[in-house]
Amino acid sequence: MTASSPTKPFLRVLNGEVLNPPPVWLMRQAGRYLPEYREIRSKVPSFLEFCYSPKIAAEATLQPIRRFGFDAAILFSDILVIPDALGQKVSFETNEGPRLDPIVTVEDLARLNAEIDQKRLEPVFETIQRIKAALPPETALIGFCGAPWTVASYMIAGRGTPDQAPARLFAYRDPDLFQRLIDRLVDASTDYLSRQIEAGVEAVQIFDSWAGVLPAGEYERWCLAPIKAISARVKSRHSHAKIIGFPRGIGPRLKTFSAQAGVDALGLDTAVDPFWAARSIDKTAVLQGNLDPLALIAGGAALETSVKRILAAFKGRPHIFNLGHGILPQTPVEHVAALMDLVRRGASS
Numbered sequence: 001m002t003a004s005s006p007t008k009p010f011l012r013v014l015n016g017e018v019l020n021p022p023p024v025w026l027m028r029q030a031g032r033y034l035p036e037y038r039e040i041r042s043k044v045p046s047f048l049e050f051c052y053s054p055k056i057a058a059e060a061t062l063q064p065i066r067r068f069g070f071d072a073a074i075l076f077s078d079i080l081v082i083p084d085a086l087g088q089k090v091s092f093e094t095n096e097g098p099r100l101d102p103i104v105t106v107e108d109l110a111r112l113n114a115e116i117d118q119k120r121l122e123p124v125f126e127t128i129q130r131i132k133a134a135l136p137p138e139t140a141l142i143g144f145c146g147a148p149w150t151v152a153s154y155m156i157a158g159r160g161t162p163d164q165a166p167a168r169l170f171a172y173r174d175p176d177l178f179q180r181l182i183d184r185l186v187d188a189s190t191d192y193l194s195r196q197i198e199a200g201v202e203a204v205q206i207f208d209s210w211a212g213v214l215p216a217g218e219y220e221r222w223c224l225a226p227i228k229a230i231s232a233r234v235k236s237r238h239s240h241a242k243i244i245g246f247p248r249g250i251g252p253r254l255k256t257f258s259a260q261a262g263v264d265a266l267g268l269d270t271a272v273d274p275f276w277a278a279r280s281i282d283k284t285a286v287l288q289g290n291l292d293p294l295a296l297i298a299g300g301a302a303l304e305t306s307v308k309r310i311l312a313a314f315k316g317r318p319h320i321f322n323l324g325h326g327i328l329p330q331t332p333v334e335h336v337a338a339l340m341d342l343v344r345r346g347a348s349s
Protein backbone atom coordinates (compact mmCIF):
# COMPACT_ATOMS: atom_id res chain seq x y z
CA MET A 1 0.00 0.00 0.00
CA THR A 2 1.34 3.46 -0.85
CA ALA A 3 0.78 6.86 0.69
CA SER A 4 -0.07 8.62 -2.59
CA SER A 5 -3.72 9.50 -3.25
CA PRO A 6 -5.52 6.56 -4.75
CA THR A 7 -7.37 6.78 -8.05
CA LYS A 8 -9.44 3.59 -7.79
CA PRO A 9 -13.01 4.49 -6.71
CA PHE A 10 -13.10 1.82 -3.97
CA LEU A 11 -9.86 3.14 -2.41
CA ARG A 12 -10.92 6.78 -2.75
CA VAL A 13 -14.01 6.06 -0.67
CA LEU A 14 -11.98 4.09 1.87
CA ASN A 15 -9.92 7.28 2.19
CA GLY A 16 -13.05 9.23 3.10
CA GLU A 17 -14.23 10.63 -0.25
CA VAL A 18 -17.93 10.63 -1.15
CA LEU A 19 -18.55 9.20 -4.64
CA ASN A 20 -21.79 9.18 -6.58
CA PRO A 21 -22.43 6.45 -7.66
CA PRO A 22 -20.71 4.59 -4.82
CA PRO A 23 -18.23 1.81 -5.58
CA VAL A 24 -19.72 -1.66 -5.32
CA TRP A 25 -18.61 -5.22 -4.59
CA LEU A 26 -20.47 -8.14 -3.00
CA MET A 27 -19.40 -10.40 -0.16
CA ARG A 28 -18.84 -13.94 -1.52
CA GLN A 29 -19.05 -12.55 -5.07
CA ALA A 30 -16.97 -15.46 -6.41
CA GLY A 31 -18.81 -18.70 -5.96
CA ARG A 32 -21.59 -21.10 -6.66
CA TYR A 33 -24.20 -18.71 -8.12
CA LEU A 34 -21.84 -18.37 -11.13
CA PRO A 35 -21.98 -21.18 -13.74
CA GLU A 36 -18.35 -20.48 -14.70
CA TYR A 37 -17.32 -21.02 -11.04
CA ARG A 38 -19.23 -24.32 -10.82
CA GLU A 39 -17.49 -25.40 -14.01
CA ILE A 40 -13.91 -24.92 -12.68
CA ARG A 41 -14.89 -26.05 -9.16
CA SER A 42 -16.18 -29.40 -10.50
CA LYS A 43 -12.67 -30.27 -11.71
CA VAL A 44 -11.07 -30.16 -8.25
CA PRO A 45 -12.49 -32.59 -5.67
CA SER A 46 -11.32 -30.76 -2.55
CA PHE A 47 -12.30 -27.16 -1.78
CA LEU A 48 -9.06 -26.53 0.18
CA GLU A 49 -7.02 -27.82 -2.75
CA PHE A 50 -8.95 -25.37 -4.93
CA CYS A 51 -8.03 -22.52 -2.52
CA TYR A 52 -4.36 -23.56 -2.62
CA SER A 53 -4.16 -23.69 -6.45
CA PRO A 54 -3.04 -20.19 -7.51
CA LYS A 55 -4.09 -20.45 -11.13
CA ILE A 56 -7.70 -21.51 -10.50
CA ALA A 57 -8.12 -19.46 -7.33
CA ALA A 58 -7.03 -16.38 -9.31
CA GLU A 59 -9.45 -17.33 -12.08
CA ALA A 60 -12.34 -17.67 -9.55
CA THR A 61 -11.49 -14.19 -8.20
CA LEU A 62 -11.53 -12.66 -11.68
CA GLN A 63 -14.75 -14.30 -12.95
CA PRO A 64 -17.19 -11.91 -11.23
CA ILE A 65 -15.04 -8.91 -12.21
CA ARG A 66 -15.22 -9.85 -15.89
CA ARG A 67 -18.95 -10.49 -15.73
CA PHE A 68 -20.11 -7.51 -13.65
CA GLY A 69 -17.24 -4.99 -13.42
CA PHE A 70 -17.29 -4.70 -9.61
CA ASP A 71 -15.03 -1.97 -8.18
CA ALA A 72 -13.16 -4.46 -6.01
CA ALA A 73 -12.15 -8.10 -6.31
CA ILE A 74 -11.83 -10.27 -3.20
CA LEU A 75 -9.15 -12.90 -2.97
CA PHE A 76 -10.59 -16.38 -3.44
CA SER A 77 -9.79 -18.36 -0.31
CA ASP A 78 -11.56 -19.17 2.96
CA ILE A 79 -11.37 -18.09 6.60
CA LEU A 80 -10.63 -21.72 7.58
CA VAL A 81 -7.19 -21.82 5.91
CA ILE A 82 -5.92 -20.44 9.25
CA PRO A 83 -6.92 -23.51 11.34
CA ASP A 84 -5.54 -25.62 8.48
CA ALA A 85 -2.19 -23.75 8.62
CA LEU A 86 -2.20 -24.20 12.41
CA GLY A 87 -2.33 -27.97 11.86
CA GLN A 88 -6.03 -28.67 12.58
CA LYS A 89 -7.68 -31.12 10.20
CA VAL A 90 -10.12 -29.17 7.96
CA SER A 91 -12.33 -30.40 5.13
CA PHE A 92 -15.43 -29.23 3.29
CA GLU A 93 -18.29 -31.61 2.63
CA THR A 94 -20.35 -30.83 -0.46
CA ASN A 95 -23.64 -29.14 0.55
CA GLU A 96 -22.83 -29.57 4.25
CA GLY A 97 -20.10 -27.03 4.93
CA PRO A 98 -16.86 -27.23 6.87
CA ARG A 99 -15.76 -30.12 9.08
CA LEU A 100 -12.83 -29.81 11.53
CA ASP A 101 -11.46 -32.13 14.24
CA PRO A 102 -13.00 -30.21 17.16
CA ILE A 103 -10.84 -28.71 19.90
CA VAL A 104 -12.19 -30.06 23.17
CA THR A 105 -9.26 -30.42 25.55
CA VAL A 106 -6.07 -28.61 26.47
CA GLU A 107 -4.19 -31.39 24.61
CA ASP A 108 -6.08 -30.61 21.41
CA LEU A 109 -4.96 -26.99 21.72
CA ALA A 110 -1.39 -27.99 22.52
CA ARG A 111 -1.24 -30.06 19.32
CA LEU A 112 -1.72 -26.96 17.14
CA ASN A 113 1.38 -25.31 15.66
CA ALA A 114 2.61 -22.26 17.58
CA GLU A 115 2.63 -20.24 14.37
CA ILE A 116 0.97 -20.57 11.00
CA ASP A 117 2.78 -22.76 8.51
CA GLN A 118 3.69 -20.04 5.99
CA LYS A 119 4.65 -22.69 3.41
CA ARG A 120 1.12 -24.07 3.47
CA LEU A 121 -0.19 -20.54 2.77
CA GLU A 122 2.42 -19.70 0.12
CA PRO A 123 -0.05 -20.49 -2.73
CA VAL A 124 -2.43 -17.82 -1.35
CA PHE A 125 0.25 -15.16 -1.74
CA GLU A 126 1.04 -16.40 -5.23
CA THR A 127 -2.69 -16.18 -6.03
CA ILE A 128 -2.63 -12.51 -4.97
CA GLN A 129 0.28 -11.77 -7.32
CA ARG A 130 -1.50 -13.47 -10.21
CA ILE A 131 -4.74 -11.56 -9.59
CA LYS A 132 -2.86 -8.25 -9.39
CA ALA A 133 -1.23 -8.89 -12.75
CA ALA A 134 -4.62 -9.53 -14.39
CA LEU A 135 -6.98 -7.02 -12.75
CA PRO A 136 -8.22 -3.96 -14.67
CA PRO A 137 -6.41 -0.82 -13.43
CA GLU A 138 -9.54 0.66 -11.83
CA THR A 139 -10.31 -2.47 -9.76
CA ALA A 140 -8.98 -2.81 -6.21
CA LEU A 141 -8.01 -6.09 -4.56
CA ILE A 142 -9.27 -6.98 -1.08
CA GLY A 143 -7.66 -9.61 1.16
CA PHE A 144 -9.35 -11.05 4.24
CA CYS A 145 -9.34 -13.27 7.27
CA GLY A 146 -11.94 -14.44 9.74
CA ALA A 147 -12.00 -12.67 13.10
CA PRO A 148 -10.59 -14.78 15.97
CA TRP A 149 -14.02 -15.29 17.57
CA THR A 150 -15.63 -16.57 14.36
CA VAL A 151 -12.68 -18.80 13.44
CA ALA A 152 -12.47 -20.16 17.01
CA SER A 153 -16.19 -20.96 16.95
CA TYR A 154 -15.64 -23.33 14.00
CA MET A 155 -12.45 -24.76 15.56
CA ILE A 156 -14.31 -25.69 18.73
CA ALA A 157 -17.59 -26.97 17.27
CA GLY A 158 -15.84 -28.63 14.34
CA ARG A 159 -18.63 -27.40 12.06
CA GLY A 160 -21.16 -24.63 11.57
CA THR A 161 -23.87 -24.47 14.25
CA PRO A 162 -26.99 -22.24 14.49
CA ASP A 163 -25.71 -20.14 17.40
CA GLN A 164 -22.11 -21.21 18.11
CA ALA A 165 -23.20 -22.60 21.49
CA PRO A 166 -20.16 -24.95 21.79
CA ALA A 167 -17.62 -22.08 21.64
CA ARG A 168 -19.74 -19.85 23.92
CA LEU A 169 -19.93 -22.61 26.53
CA PHE A 170 -16.21 -23.34 26.21
CA ALA A 171 -15.40 -19.64 26.79
CA TYR A 172 -17.59 -19.53 29.94
CA ARG A 173 -16.21 -22.76 31.36
CA ASP A 174 -12.53 -22.21 30.61
CA PRO A 175 -11.87 -18.56 29.75
CA ASP A 176 -8.11 -18.88 30.23
CA LEU A 177 -7.80 -21.72 27.74
CA PHE A 178 -10.14 -19.96 25.33
CA GLN A 179 -8.00 -16.81 25.66
CA ARG A 180 -4.96 -18.85 24.63
CA LEU A 181 -6.74 -19.97 21.48
CA ILE A 182 -7.85 -16.40 20.70
CA ASP A 183 -4.28 -15.11 21.26
CA ARG A 184 -2.97 -17.75 18.88
CA LEU A 185 -5.51 -16.58 16.28
CA VAL A 186 -4.63 -12.90 16.80
CA ASP A 187 -0.97 -13.70 16.08
CA ALA A 188 -1.84 -15.89 13.09
CA SER A 189 -4.29 -13.37 11.60
CA THR A 190 -1.82 -10.49 12.03
CA ASP A 191 0.89 -12.42 10.18
CA TYR A 192 -1.50 -13.65 7.52
CA LEU A 193 -2.98 -10.20 6.75
CA SER A 194 0.50 -8.62 6.74
CA ARG A 195 1.70 -11.19 4.22
CA GLN A 196 -1.38 -10.56 2.06
CA ILE A 197 -0.61 -6.82 2.09
CA GLU A 198 3.02 -7.49 1.18
CA ALA A 199 1.82 -9.66 -1.72
CA GLY A 200 -0.33 -6.81 -3.06
CA VAL A 201 -3.83 -6.57 -1.56
CA GLU A 202 -4.95 -2.94 -1.14
CA ALA A 203 -7.37 -3.37 1.77
CA VAL A 204 -8.34 -6.22 4.09
CA GLN A 205 -11.66 -7.24 5.57
CA ILE A 206 -12.00 -9.03 8.92
CA PHE A 207 -15.15 -11.18 8.89
CA ASP A 208 -16.70 -11.58 12.35
CA SER A 209 -19.78 -13.37 11.06
CA TRP A 210 -20.76 -14.66 14.54
CA ALA A 211 -20.11 -11.51 16.62
CA GLY A 212 -23.88 -11.08 17.10
CA VAL A 213 -24.32 -14.11 19.37
CA LEU A 214 -22.11 -12.61 22.12
CA PRO A 215 -23.61 -10.77 25.10
CA ALA A 216 -21.89 -7.65 26.50
CA GLY A 217 -18.70 -8.56 28.31
CA GLU A 218 -18.15 -11.59 26.12
CA TYR A 219 -18.45 -9.26 23.12
CA GLU A 220 -15.77 -6.89 24.46
CA ARG A 221 -13.39 -9.72 25.26
CA TRP A 222 -13.83 -12.08 22.30
CA CYS A 223 -14.93 -9.81 19.43
CA LEU A 224 -13.75 -6.24 20.03
CA ALA A 225 -10.40 -6.77 21.79
CA PRO A 226 -8.96 -9.30 19.29
CA ILE A 227 -9.97 -7.20 16.26
CA LYS A 228 -8.48 -4.12 17.93
CA ALA A 229 -5.22 -6.01 18.53
CA ILE A 230 -5.04 -7.23 14.92
CA SER A 231 -5.75 -3.74 13.48
CA ALA A 232 -3.14 -2.10 15.69
CA ARG A 233 -0.50 -4.70 14.88
CA VAL A 234 -1.18 -4.76 11.13
CA LYS A 235 -1.06 -0.95 11.06
CA SER A 236 2.18 -0.88 13.02
CA ARG A 237 3.73 -3.01 10.27
CA HIS A 238 1.92 -1.30 7.38
CA SER A 239 0.97 2.22 8.38
CA HIS A 240 -1.24 2.81 5.33
CA ALA A 241 -3.16 -0.46 5.65
CA LYS A 242 -6.91 -0.06 5.16
CA ILE A 243 -9.03 -2.35 7.32
CA ILE A 244 -12.76 -3.09 7.01
CA GLY A 245 -14.46 -4.70 10.01
CA PHE A 246 -17.61 -6.81 9.57
CA PRO A 247 -18.97 -7.53 13.05
CA ARG A 248 -22.23 -9.11 11.92
CA GLY A 249 -25.23 -8.71 14.21
CA ILE A 250 -23.83 -6.39 16.92
CA GLY A 251 -26.70 -3.90 16.60
CA PRO A 252 -26.29 -0.57 18.44
CA ARG A 253 -22.69 -1.44 19.33
CA LEU A 254 -21.95 -0.47 15.70
CA LYS A 255 -22.08 3.18 16.80
CA THR A 256 -18.67 2.97 18.41
CA PHE A 257 -17.17 -0.19 16.92
CA SER A 258 -14.88 1.36 14.31
CA ALA A 259 -13.35 3.93 16.68
CA GLN A 260 -12.89 1.31 19.42
CA ALA A 261 -11.54 -1.41 17.13
CA GLY A 262 -9.39 0.97 15.09
CA VAL A 263 -10.78 -0.03 11.70
CA ASP A 264 -11.26 2.33 8.76
CA ALA A 265 -14.57 1.03 7.48
CA LEU A 266 -17.52 -0.84 8.83
CA GLY A 267 -19.52 -3.53 7.03
CA LEU A 268 -23.19 -3.31 8.01
CA ASP A 269 -25.26 -6.48 8.16
CA THR A 270 -28.72 -6.98 6.68
CA ALA A 271 -30.65 -6.17 9.86
CA VAL A 272 -29.20 -2.64 10.25
CA ASP A 273 -31.50 0.22 9.24
CA PRO A 274 -29.35 2.26 6.81
CA PHE A 275 -30.96 5.56 7.91
CA TRP A 276 -30.16 4.77 11.55
CA ALA A 277 -26.59 3.86 10.56
CA ALA A 278 -26.03 7.03 8.53
CA ARG A 279 -27.30 9.12 11.47
CA SER A 280 -25.83 7.26 14.44
CA ILE A 281 -22.48 5.73 13.51
CA ASP A 282 -19.52 7.95 14.22
CA LYS A 283 -18.44 9.93 11.19
CA THR A 284 -14.88 8.60 11.15
CA ALA A 285 -16.15 5.31 9.73
CA VAL A 286 -16.68 4.64 6.05
CA LEU A 287 -19.83 2.54 5.80
CA GLN A 288 -20.26 -0.54 3.63
CA GLY A 289 -23.44 -2.46 2.90
CA ASN A 290 -26.12 -3.58 3.28
CA LEU A 291 -28.59 -5.02 0.78
CA ASP A 292 -30.48 -8.12 1.95
CA PRO A 293 -29.14 -11.10 -0.09
CA LEU A 294 -32.76 -12.30 -0.29
CA ALA A 295 -33.84 -9.06 -2.02
CA LEU A 296 -31.20 -9.89 -4.63
CA ILE A 297 -32.70 -13.35 -5.11
CA ALA A 298 -36.20 -11.86 -5.39
CA GLY A 299 -35.20 -9.14 -7.89
CA GLY A 300 -37.81 -6.82 -9.44
CA ALA A 301 -39.57 -4.24 -7.28
CA ALA A 302 -38.19 -5.62 -3.99
CA LEU A 303 -34.65 -5.20 -5.26
CA GLU A 304 -35.27 -1.73 -6.65
CA THR A 305 -36.92 -0.43 -3.46
CA SER A 306 -34.16 -1.83 -1.25
CA VAL A 307 -31.35 -0.43 -3.39
CA LYS A 308 -32.95 3.04 -3.57
CA ARG A 309 -33.43 3.11 0.18
CA ILE A 310 -29.76 2.30 0.80
CA LEU A 311 -28.52 4.84 -1.73
CA ALA A 312 -30.77 7.53 -0.25
CA ALA A 313 -29.69 6.78 3.31
CA PHE A 314 -25.95 7.02 2.62
CA LYS A 315 -26.07 10.02 0.28
CA GLY A 316 -23.38 12.47 1.40
CA ARG A 317 -21.42 9.93 3.49
CA PRO A 318 -18.53 7.84 2.20
CA HIS A 319 -20.28 4.59 1.28
CA ILE A 320 -19.32 1.33 -0.42
CA PHE A 321 -22.33 -0.56 -1.76
CA ASN A 322 -22.44 -4.22 -0.72
CA LEU A 323 -24.76 -6.90 0.61
CA GLY A 324 -25.53 -7.31 4.31
CA HIS A 325 -24.10 -10.86 4.20
CA GLY A 326 -22.73 -13.18 1.50
CA ILE A 327 -24.48 -13.70 -1.83
CA LEU A 328 -26.47 -16.95 -1.82
CA PRO A 329 -25.87 -19.80 -4.31
CA GLN A 330 -29.46 -19.63 -5.66
CA THR A 331 -29.08 -15.95 -6.75
CA PRO A 332 -29.96 -15.46 -10.45
CA VAL A 333 -27.00 -13.89 -12.28
CA GLU A 334 -29.35 -11.53 -14.15
CA HIS A 335 -30.35 -10.01 -10.82
CA VAL A 336 -26.72 -9.18 -10.06
CA ALA A 337 -26.49 -7.44 -13.44
CA ALA A 338 -29.73 -5.58 -12.62
CA LEU A 339 -28.28 -4.53 -9.25
CA MET A 340 -25.16 -3.08 -10.91
CA ASP A 341 -27.39 -1.15 -13.26
CA LEU A 342 -29.54 0.19 -10.41
CA VAL A 343 -26.55 1.30 -8.32
CA ARG A 344 -24.74 2.97 -11.20
CA ARG A 345 -27.86 4.56 -12.69
CA GLY A 346 -30.01 4.98 -9.59
CA ALA A 347 -27.50 7.07 -7.73
CA SER A 348 -27.94 10.04 -10.05
CA SER A 349 -31.76 9.93 -10.08
Ligand SMILES: Cc1c2[nH]c(c1CCC(=O)O)Cc1[nH]c(c(CCC(=O)O)c1C)Cc1[nH]c(c(CCC(=O)O)c1C)Cc1[nH]c(c(C)c1CCC(=O)O)C2
Pocket residue numbers: 026027028029030031032041047074075076077078079080092096097098144146150160207209325326
Ligand atom coordinates in the same frame (compact mmCIF):
# COMPACT_ATOMS: atom_id res chain seq x y z
C1 LIG B 1 -18.05 -18.08 7.99
C2 LIG B 1 -17.21 -17.98 6.71
C3 LIG B 1 -16.61 -19.09 6.01
N1 LIG B 1 -15.93 -18.53 4.93
C4 LIG B 1 -16.09 -17.18 4.89
C5 LIG B 1 -16.87 -16.80 6.03
C6 LIG B 1 -17.20 -15.37 6.44
C7 LIG B 1 -18.30 -14.77 5.64
C8 LIG B 1 -19.67 -15.34 5.89
O1 LIG B 1 -20.15 -15.29 7.03
O2 LIG B 1 -20.26 -15.81 4.91
C9 LIG B 1 -15.52 -16.21 3.94
C10 LIG B 1 -15.29 -16.62 2.54
N2 LIG B 1 -15.47 -17.85 1.94
C11 LIG B 1 -15.15 -17.79 0.62
C12 LIG B 1 -14.67 -16.48 0.34
C13 LIG B 1 -14.07 -16.14 -1.04
C14 LIG B 1 -14.16 -14.91 -1.70
C15 LIG B 1 -15.53 -14.32 -1.99
O3 LIG B 1 -16.09 -13.68 -1.09
O4 LIG B 1 -15.99 -14.42 -3.14
C16 LIG B 1 -14.80 -15.73 1.52
C17 LIG B 1 -14.49 -14.26 1.77
C18 LIG B 1 -15.22 -18.90 -0.38
C19 LIG B 1 -16.05 -20.08 -0.11
N3 LIG B 1 -16.16 -20.78 1.06
C20 LIG B 1 -16.98 -21.86 0.90
C21 LIG B 1 -17.43 -21.90 -0.44
C22 LIG B 1 -18.31 -22.98 -1.07
C23 LIG B 1 -17.55 -24.23 -1.25
C24 LIG B 1 -17.54 -24.77 -2.67
O5 LIG B 1 -17.57 -24.01 -3.65
O6 LIG B 1 -17.45 -25.99 -2.79
C25 LIG B 1 -16.86 -20.77 -1.09
C26 LIG B 1 -16.99 -20.38 -2.53
C27 LIG B 1 -17.28 -22.89 1.96
C28 LIG B 1 -17.54 -22.40 3.33
N4 LIG B 1 -16.67 -21.65 4.09
C29 LIG B 1 -17.25 -21.36 5.32
C30 LIG B 1 -18.52 -22.00 5.36
C31 LIG B 1 -19.49 -21.94 6.53
C32 LIG B 1 -18.69 -22.66 4.13
C33 LIG B 1 -19.84 -23.55 3.71
C34 LIG B 1 -21.07 -22.78 3.43
C35 LIG B 1 -21.00 -21.99 2.16
O7 LIG B 1 -20.71 -22.59 1.13
O8 LIG B 1 -21.21 -20.78 2.21
C36 LIG B 1 -16.63 -20.53 6.38
